[in-house]
Amino acid sequence: MAIDLQAIERLATDQPSLKAAAGLAKPGKWSGIGASHDGHLIWGECAGSGANPYRVMADLRDLGNKCTCPSRKFPCKHVLALLWLRAEAVVPFGAADTPDWVSDWLGRRRTGAVAAKPATPGALAAAKDVRAALAVEPEAPEDPKAAARREAASAKRAEDTERAILDALDALEQWIGDQLRLGLGAFVDDATVRCRRIGARLVDGKAAMLAGRVDELPARLLALPSGDRARGAVVELGKLVLLARAFRASPRDTDIRRAVASAESREAVLVDPEALRLTATWEVLAEQVQTRRDGLVSQTTWLLNLGATGPRFAMLLDFFPASAGKRGSVFTPGEQFSGELVFYPGRLPLRALLINRSAVEAPAPEWPVPEAALAYTLSAPLLAEPWTIDVPVLLPGGRVAVDGTGRAWWRATEGDIVLPMAGEAEGLIRGTDLTRAAAIWSGGRLEILAAQTPWGRIGAHG
Incomplete structure (x- = not known):
């Protein structure tokens, strides 16, 4: 028609x-x-x-x-x-x-x-x-004096913002010292209230991303076994100190500023000449939806690059108000598509924007072989950015088993590498021969997103 x-x-x-x-x-x-x-x-x-x-x-x-x-x-x-x-x-x-x-x-x-x-x-x-x-509207000639005033005002705002962030980081480090002095046991028991207070201070100090991270810290501690929460608190607080010190050393560093203050807009990433653009065949590993304390819902989509070049993983991150209700997804775990992604600039590009996508003619039967030793894969991102929380990793062949106390572990088929898992191992993922597995390494524990087996692909709870 x-x-x-x-x-x-x-x-x-x-x-x-x-x-x-x-x-x-x-x-x-x-x-x-x-x-x-x-x-x-x-x-x-x-x-x-x-x-x-x-x-x-x-x-x-x-x-x-x-x-x-x-x-x-x-x-x-x-x-x-x-x-x-x-x-x-x-x-x-x-x-x-x-x-x-x-x-x-x-x-x-x-x-x-x-x-x-x-x-x-x-x-x-x-x-x-x-x-x-x-019609394209002609641009009026710019007044040089007005342009100079605007640039001066912009520089002043940037300077004020940086000073506010530095003051907030001072308050954060003092707060961390107070928690250590009062005892980690008391901190773990009262983490929600204490983190909410310092989180509000960080928001006032223009450190919005860091505030969100601190606000979610209690949930990450509660996800650990009770006997492991004090150790987890040391790791979490230590990463916050490292991030605060890194910002003081390089306040204009893109990666660090993104972790402390705010991420660039979609439009800024699209026009950034340094942003990596990659067209490849991708597989949707999983989607994680989480309601945050600030009233937003975060929707994280993990993608695996099935090609031979470029970052092995990509993370698509979206936010929307919780009041908007449940939101549908345009992705299905396990689907493969050909798409162009543009990555946020950084030392280890991971977060990306989807530019376009199309169907693949023939799905790839197997995932790529891990490119490096597992120990290096787990440690390299943390050496580059010690404050990192989630590290996506492609595991070699292995199995998931449960010990006598009910705790789940992943063990490599070859070698003696054994890694603890987050949560419980349920469904086919437990005891199955996993020829490949994609997982998140976070807080010293693995969360498997998806895996390949001799008889096909299974999800984390398949």
Whole structure:
């Protein structure tokens, strides 16, 4: 079915929405574009500010539409951009089977409920105009004095922020000294209240990322066996001291600032010439969803690079308000796809953004062979960044067994390496011959994300 730009004008809520849609109506912003065999439905995934792209869909029969973005405008800029791509034939909309997420929406919606409203030609010309949205506005010449004032103000803000962070780090180190003086046993028993207090101080001092880390420290301690929590507290507090000292030594270091203050925006990473871009075949290992104390939900997707070059792992991290309810995922554990990722710059690139993805012609039957000795794989990231919490690792062949006390251990098939596991070993993961395993090494313990066995892939609780 056909659609023209006049219909998009009528559908848009205002001129800014059209302007934003024009910026998104570019092939590089989209993946997974398709249309139903009868041409009535179109859909696509548009890269947004989070790790997962927004799912966008529309019914051309009445211009009903849906997008998974949190915009309060209906339709949002993503819907308008999808319709724009169709109207201008910017990209091909290949006929395909309707995805489940489109079918679910179609089954819930009331046909005709959000059709475009008619408007007079004069009102359209005055309020919304596609030609105006496409027009490139000339940049006014910049006043040198205004530019100098703006740069001075920016430098002053940066200086104030750095000073606030340093003061907060002073308070953190004093607090850590107090915990050690009062005794680790008392700290472990009262960790939640004590960490919340210093976390609030760190937030006031512009050290938001560090505050979140401190706020989650009690949960990491409680995940350990009771007899191991004092040791875990020493490790956690020691890493905080190392991170504070590292920031004082190199306050402009990208990795350190990301761990203490805030991460770069998606837009900053995309335009950073030093950011690593890698196109490879990836396998989705697992997704971890955690509700944080600050009211946000973190959604972490772990990917394994099945190619021969580039970082072996990638971590897609997204945040959304817990009040928004359960959020669907665009990934399925075990699926493989070809995709381009851009990594946040750093010594050991790990966190990344997904630029585009497509289906693979033939899934890779096996995971790569570990590239280095296991002892080096576990220690190298900690030598580069001693404050690191989670280290993804590809394990060689081994088994998971439980000792007489009920504690689970992973043991290599070759050699005598034995590593303790976090939590309990449940399901097929226990006692099975694991030819490969992908895991997280954190706090001196392994958490297996997925593994390969002689009879196929299994998840952590498979």
